[in-house]
Amino acid sequence: MKLIEVSKNFPTEEQALAYFEKRRWPNGIRCPICGAKEISKITRKSKSKNVRAQVYQCLEQTCKSQFSATSGTIFHDSHLPLSKWFMAISLMIDAKKGMSALQLQRHLGVNYRTAWYLAHRIREAMDEPDGLKLTGTVEIDETYIGGKQRGHKGKKLNKDVVLGIRQRGGPLKLVHVVDNKAGTLYEQVAQHVDKDKTDHIVTDDAGWYNFRLTKFRNVRHSKILHSAKEYVRGEVHTNTVENAFSLLKRAVIGTYHQLSIKHLQRYLNEFSYRFNRREIADRFEQTVARMVGIKAMPYRKLIEQHAFTPFVKP
Numbered sequence: 281m282k283l284i285e286v287s288k289n290f291p292t293e294e295q296a297l298a299y300f301e302k303r304r305w306p307n308g309i310r311c312p313i314c315g316a317k318e319i320s321k322i323t324r325k326s327k328s329k330n331v332r333a334q335v336y337q338c339l340e341q342t343c344k345s346q347f348s349a350t351s352g353t354i355f356h357d358s359h360l361p362l363s364k365w366f367m368a369i370s371l372m373i374d375a376k377k378g379m380s381a382l383q384l385q386r387h388l389g390v391n392y393r394t395a396w397y398l399a400h401r402i403r404e405a406m407d408e409p410d411g412l413k414l415t416g417t418v419e420i421d422e423t424y425i426g427g428k429q430r431g432h433k434g435k436k437l438n439k440d441v442v443l444g445i446r447q448r449g450g451p452l453k454l455v456h457v458v459d460n461k462a463g464t465l466y467e468q469v470a471q472h473v474d475k476d477k478t479d480h481i482v483t484d485d486a487g488w489y490n491f492r493l494t495k496f497r498n499v500r501h502s503k504i505l506h507s508a509k510e511y512v513r514g515e516v517h518t519n520t521v522e523n524a525f526s527l528l529k530r531a532v533i534g535t536y537h538q539l540s541i542k543h544l545q546r547y548l549n550e551f552s553y554r555f556n557r558r559e560i561a562d563r564f565e566q567t568v569a570r571m572v573g574i575k576a577m578p579y580r581k582l583i584e585q586h587a588f589t590p591f592v593k594p
């Protein structure tokens with residue numbers, strides 16, 4: 281669903297709630313506390329259009345809980361109408377270069393704190409499931425993000441290293457790594473590439489790509505000689521991972537002017553989530569469905585989580 285369809289399909293909060301209810305309870309409403317099917321509807325009259333007036337009452341004698349369609353989900357302790365959430369989701373998953381909290385603020389007409397909160401909560405749904413492993417022909421390359429280095433040609437000491445692993449014709453995985461040493465990169469490759477289902481690894485001729493002493497030693501490994509200005513040799517190239525890098529760089533430069541390095545991995549996750557679904561027609565529906573499964577997250581907890589530093593650079 282594109283933004284235009286989202287605003288057309290959910291002109292009222294009731295319609296957005298009905299859509300959400302179907303995603304949450306495809307087989308009929310159940311009490312989120314005890315799981316009972318016997319429930320009754322209570323419609324409250326509300327003066328404010330932003331208040332979710334539809335409430336349910338569990339009829340199980342030992343439970344008797346009252347709940348709404350969003351109770352216990354990530355959407356719950358938000359005073360924003362669901363229709364705004366849906367617009368934010370649509371904006372974030374369709375923005376090729378990413379969407380900053382500042383842009384969300386402008387598009388939705390909410391304050392910055394609300395936009396920031398929304399963006400981070402939607403990102404929670406944008407983590408790839410654990411265990412996604414790449415197969416087939418796998419291109420591996422690294423790129424450097426960060427400060428300019430005048431007079432230090434070739435040295436990349438102050439820059440942050442992003443390792444890109446892409447299954448040719450398939451998904452992309454981006455990892456913020458501490459350095460470009462062979463051991464560091466290999467550890468990530470081992471985590472994200474399926475050794476048994478990969479028949480070809482392609483990298484450039486940088487010295488750190490050497491799998492001879494690793495469990496990938498029996499997988500065919502080709503090197504494209506970037507140092508000799510060679511970019512394609514038949515099926516040997518890293519062009520599809522490099523295409524992703526150039527889009528990433530435009531996103532980092534164009535959207536997140538003040539991208540904080542400590543949040544880099546989260547932005548990388550968001551970027552790859554979007555990238556990997558750019559041709560999937562129901563990515564909006566899929567993202568809402570994922571968010572249904574994410575528990576409520578208080579502002580304080582979110583701040584704590586986002587204050588983490590994945591590693592300290594030496």
Ligand SMILES: [Zn+2]
Pocket residue numbers: 311312313314315316338339340343344345
């Ligand atoms: Zn109940």
